[in-house]
Amino acid sequence: MNTIVVRILLCLLFGMLLLQCRQEPLTSPKQDEPRPSSPANPDTARFGGDIPRFFELAQPYPNPFNGSTTMTAAIPQESFILLVVQNPVGDVLNVLVAETLEAGYYSITWDGTNSQGKLLKEGYYFISMQAGSFLQSRLVKLER
DSSP states (O other), X not given: OOHHHHHHHHHXXXXXXXXXXXXXXXXXXXXXXOOOBOSSOTTEEEEOSOOOSSOEEOOOBSSSBSSOEEEEEEEXXXXXXXXXXEOTTOXXXXXXXXXXXXXXXXXXXXXXXXXXXXXXXXXXXXXXXXXXXXXXXXXXXXXX
């Protein structure tokens, strides 16, 4: 079997296993509230007045995407958040967030680039969020 097909199948299997490890679902964030930008990262915006009960990284949308994709992160308490983009092998290609965030819901956008700002090739990538012992990954497909 073609090695690319094998890698994609492994990537999809790995992604499904990670999705099964997620915690109890959260209530939907309030979409009609203003989204002020975070001073540390303009692609990270806090919104909604509610405080989530659990950590969660929602499925990015649109997915598959061409251009950029956006995901919501639920942070129940002030925590150091690490949100990274990885290839199927696990190499970190871009760090989207690496800072302490207050409790709340955050909207994070990824534009399909690596840490040097270069466009990545079409393919499957993992977006992973870590906060203390919490770790959750989402699989996205970048199309060009």
